[in-house]
Amino acid sequence: MEAKKIIYSGIQPSGVITLGNYVGAISNWLELQKSEDTQCIYSIVDMHSLTVRQDPAELRKRTLSFFAQYLACGLDPDKNIMYIQSHVSEHAELCWILNCFTYVGEASRMTQFKEKSAKHADNVNMGLMDYPILMAADILLYNTSLVPIGIDQKQHLEMARDIAARFNNIYGDVFTVPEGYIPTTGAKVMSLQDPTSKMSKSDPDENATIMLIDDNDAIRRKIKRAVTDSDSRVYLSDEKPGIKNLLTIYASCNGISLEDAEKACTDMNYGTFKTAVADSVVNVLEPIRNRYLDIVGDKEYIMKVAREGAERAKSIAFRTMRKVYKKVGFVER
Ligand code: AQP
Numbered sequence: 597m598e599a600k601k602i603i604y605s606g607i608q609p610s611g612v613i614t615l616g617n618y619v620g621a622i623s624n625w626l627e628l629q630k631s632e633d634t635q636c637i638y639s640i641v642d643m644h645s646l647t648v649r650q651d652p653a654e655l656r657k658r659t660l661s662f663f664a665q666y667l668a669c670g671l672d673p674d675k676n677i678m679y680i681q682s683h684v685s686e687h688a689e690l691c692w693i694l695n696c697f698t699y700v701g702e703a704s705r706m707t708q709f710k711e712k713s714a715k716h717a718d719n720v721n722m723g724l725m726d727y728p729i730l731m732a733a734d735i736l737l738y739n740t741s742l743v744p745i746g747i748d749q750k751q752h753l754e755m756a757r758d759i760a761a762r763f764n765n766i767y768g769d770v771f772t773v774p775e776g777y778i779p780t781t782g783a784k785v786m787s788l789q790d791p792t793s794k795m796s797k798s799d800p801d802e803n804a805t806i807m808l809i810d811d812n813d814a815i816r817r818k819i820k821r822a823v824t825d826s827d828s829r830v831y832l833s834d835e836k837p838g839i840k841n842l843l844t845i846y847a848s849c850n851g852i853s854l855e856d857a858e859k860a861c862t863d864m865n866y867g868t869f870k871t872a873v874a875d876s877v878v879n880v881l882e883p884i885r886n887r888y889l890d891i892v893g894d895k896e897y898i899m900k901v902a903r904e905g906a907e908r909a910k911s912i913a914f915r916t917m918r919k920v921y922k923k924v925g926f927v928e929r
Contacts, residue, residue: 602772603628604740606639606681609659610648611797615806615877616785619848620746622669624779628744629675636676637738637909638666643681643688644730647723648716648798663898665808668888679905681734686913690733691726693920697763698729698755707751732756737913739772747783748794750776767923782848788822791837809885812878819874830861830869842873849876 605625607617629636640662645655659680666678681687703709703725713720723730728751735743735756743753753776760771785795789804799805803821810818824838832840832854847857861869891898922928 600635601633601742602738602740603634603636603742603744603777604639604735604738604774605637605744606641606644606734607662608641608644608797609655609662610645610650611799612805613662613665613808614785614795614797615808615845615881616746616795617797618669618808618880619782619785619845620779621744622666622671623782623848624744624777626670628742628777629672634742637740638671638676638678639681639734639909640666640679641681641731641734644727647712647721647727649719660895660898661892663902664888664892665884667891667898667901668884669808670884673901673905677905677908678901679909680902683902683906684737684909684913686737686910686917687730687733689917690737690913690920691730693924694729694732694736694759694763695726697766698732698759700725702755702758703728706755708748728752728755729759732759735774736760736771737916738909739912739916740774741772742777743774744777744779746785747778750778770919770923779848781854782844785844785848786837786841788818788841791823791841806877806881808881809888810881811885812882815877815881816871816874819870819877822870824866828865830858830864830866832858839869842869846873846876849873849880 603625605621607613607621625636625638628634640659642655642659663678663680667673671678706728708727709725712724716724731752732755736759745753753774757773760773764770764773787793787795787799787804788806789801795805797805803818806815806818819842822838822842824842825836827836830839830843832843834840843854843857843861846861847854850857852860861872864872918928
């Protein structure tokens with residue numbers, strides 16, 4: 597029997613899960629879990645979120661809330677391995693090993709490192725630079741073939757591939773070199789208030805992002821306030837980033853191409869168009885929010901799923917680490 601193809605992805609518990617995370621990542625996770633030939637591993641990558649200062653009580657609460665949102669989206673714990681990253685200590689162990697096979701020059705060239713260093717100038721910690729190496733460890737621990745991500749993570753995935761290839765060159769075929777899986781539509785959902793920058797989990801302007809668990813009124817209000825332009829016609833153009841973003845959201849929520857979204861909406865005025873976009877988002881998010889409200893209070897259930905997921909993840913991760921430690925010359929434990 598052929599081994600199942602491993603899919604790995606995660607979201608860090610900072611800020612709030614956004615429509616961008618859903619469209620760029622989670623909606624693909626839902627598709628990928630359907631195949632009998634895949635083993636999907638989905639994590640809440642809490643260790644990554646420490647690269648920015650967190651309130652401990654808030655972080656704990658948010659991690660469980662994110663886990664409940666994974667379940668509410670329809671990620672199936674019987675089918676997938678779902679766990680919290682810090683519960684599997686091999687992530688930190690492999691990160692250390694990979695650090696020793698990564699050059700400071702390549703890590704410091706990463707766009708996210710430069711952007712986050714500028715944004716958090718008072719706390720440019722080593723973790724911020726180490727973020728993509730920990731991400732490489734997350735992926736390589738499980739012999740992952742495919743990593744579903746938004747386009748913002750493409751550079752980090754390239755780095756994970758470089759590190760894997762470098763290690764394999766020295767020690768033989770230890771790691772699977774992973775491929776990225778980036779959606780054709782919705783790889784980068786933009787901020788509703790500044791459609792030239794990414795919709796981001798920690799944006800302090802609450803009108804800029806749609807939260808996965810926003811209620812219908814909030815969704816409608818935010819889309820109504822979305823920045824567009826002084827034109828009045830709906831069509832695709834790089835000169836119209838606000839409209840392009842709303843068309844992207846409409847296309848993703850209706851499961852159609854950007855071009856078909858343009859065809860469907862081109863006769864609408866901006867008011868009607870925004871209502872149509874809001875209806876599409878509400879259709880997708882309302883059932884998720886309702887399921888979330890059912891699950892989030894049941895901490896026992898969430899923890900049971902997280903514990904079982906961590907055990908399954910650990911059994912794979914432990915085998916990888918045994919192999920890696922042997923290859924680099926550590927005495928067997
Ligand atoms: N706007 C987006 N459009 C499409 N995909 C997106 N992703 C994120 N934002 C968008 C994808 O979601 C996955 C998880 O992302 P993450 O947890 O690594 O962090 P983030 O959301 O990219 O982080 P932010 O927004 O930069 O968070 P803060 O503001 O807290 O630092 C990834 O696959 C990502 O590509």
